[in-house]
Amino acid sequence: MFALIFFGALVVATLTGAIAVDLIGIIQPAAAATVILAGFVWRPAPGLLAFAVFVLLYDTTAFYVGDDVKRVDELVIPALLIFGAVRLQPWRTRRLHSVRDGSLVALVVLGVISSLANEVPVSIWIPALALLLKPIVILYVASWLPMRTATFVSAARVILAIGVATAVLGIVEAFDQRAFQQALGLPEWVRPRGSLPSVKSLFAHPAIFAWFMAFLGLYCLVAYVELRHRWLLALGALFGVATFLTARRRAIGAAAVALLATFAWSTRRIGRLPTEFRRWVPVLFTTLVIAVVFVPGLLGLYDRTIERYLPPESPPTSGEQPIPEQVDDEGAQTSPARVALYTGSFRIARDHFPLGAGVGRYGSHMSRIEYSPIYHEYGLDRIRGLRERNPRYITDTFWPMILGEFGVGGLAAYGLLLVSICLAIWRAGRSAADATTHAFMAGTLAVLVEALIESLATPMFTSPPRSYLLFAAIGSALALTHSRTPTRPPVAPPGPLGSDGHHRS
Known part of the structure; x- marks a missing residue:
């Protein structure tokens, strides 16, 4: 079930990224989000896991299908909160x-x-x-x-x-x-x-x-x-x-x-x-x-x-700006x-x-x-x-x-x-x-x-x-x-x- 949801989201993100090059940037993440949310409504645990893994790898995925895919969490998380509350009703289970x-x-x-x-x-x-x-x-x-x-x-x-x-x-x-x-x-x-x-x-x-x-x-x-x-x-x-x-x-x-x-x-x-x-x-x-x-x-x-x-008293003064993913955070x-x-x-x-x-x-x-x-x-x-x-x-x-x-x-x-x-x-x-x-x-x-x-x-x-x-x-x-x-x-x-x-x- 996880594989179906995860790879389904990946495939639709890839296809919409290729088709909707000149369209609104929300189409690609929306397509992936739809698959993830449908999976969550159907099977909550595999759906949530598929989302977590999808986001874990979405920086890498973005290099292949475009940066718009990194907006998927903006769409999924509010919906997860709503669907989760309605479907799972935590107040009833204390x-x-x-x-x-x-x-x-x-x-x-x-x-x-x-x-x-x-x-x-x-x-x-x-x-x-x-x-x-x-x-x-x-x-x-x-x-x-x-x-x-x-x-x-x-x-x-x-x-x-x-x-x-x-x-x-x-x-x-x-x-x-x-x-x-x-x-x-x-x-x-x-x-x-x-x-x-x-x-x-x-x-x-x-x-x-x-x-x-x-x-x-x-x-x-x-x-x-x-x-x-x-x-x-x-x-x-x-x-x-x-x-x-x-x-x-x-x-x-x-x-x-x-x-x-x-x-x-x-x-x-x-x-x-x-x-x-x-x-x-x-x-x-x-x-x-x-x-x-x-x-x-x-x-x-x-x-x-x-x-x-x-650190040395005279830090480097180069004006060159590194690419964000190349910044050494340590x-x-x-x-x-x-x-x-x-x-x-x-x-x-x-x-x-x-x-x-x-x-x-x-x-x-x-x-x-x-x-x-x-x-x-x-x-x-x-x-x-x-x-x-x-x-x-x-x-x-x-x-x-x-x-x-x-x-x-x-x-x-x-x-x-x-x-x-x-x-x-x-x-x-x-x-x-x-x-x-x-x-x-x-x-x-x-x-x-x-x-x-x-x-x-x-x-x-x-x-x-x-x-x-x-x-x-x-x-x-x-x-x-x-x-x-x-x-x-x-x-x-x-x-x-x-x-x-x-x-x-």
């Missing part, structure tokens, strides 16, 4: 959560009040608020789905198949990047980092490929601890190697921290440490071996990190911009306490499209990458945007939203009725921790290629918390499981 829903309402209300108080034009703050809320809509729609173990296992097979294909292609690319990219007609990116090639496989940028590999690697390694299937360990190793080949510091470091955090979560009590350590030995050993193999590359990344945070020149965005957000939060500067005024996509006067007011327009004529680093962070635009209250509301999600998944994981569900919950916590770490230096929670799949996975975990009754016994200690991974009776 899938509402006072803390989570209340924090989201508070965030929206504070954003509206802040925008009105600061006289932000409606044409700016409404689109900016919509961009922030789009991934959250995916989370809610996914959380409304009638979720069973078989549902997310089927979705996992699809995502793993795509992951294996892209990982293998990434490893092939490492041998000759230029030839690989030219053969597939992809944008050229040949920027080795030390001894690491910085591959991107089928994606438009190594950062997206790195996140996808880390995302899948965490799920596989955590699932291996619970299910003891060796193929999961092998896939985790494959995705780990691919992550290292991207040479993205954030993805590598965030995944390592997330893995350790999941190990700590599985231990919980000091008395369980020896038992849990034995269960985790294969995962920790595999991770260590991969790290040792890539030690030369890691040393090169360490040198780049030092270079980044201790280059040394991005650090001053990110640091300035953080310090600026604190100053704005202080000066505009408690509401912030208004939605669409700081660190967001709309503040770059309609260059915000806040950057002039706080002297940020003098910093490379934040200047009006070249503002490409304005959207390189997430939390400064929340603090600067929504104020302290908005920051607290978004933080509470994430905390409530973490707690719900954590509690559901502890009381999971079978090992497969427990593995999915633990893996979801791991990828959420990884995303939180990456969000310190990327717009992780608003970046469409990544945020939709991330929030769809988190929403699916929340859906499972509703599908399981709280009176079920907790998952048993490690032991023999059936071939299907279900708890032994």
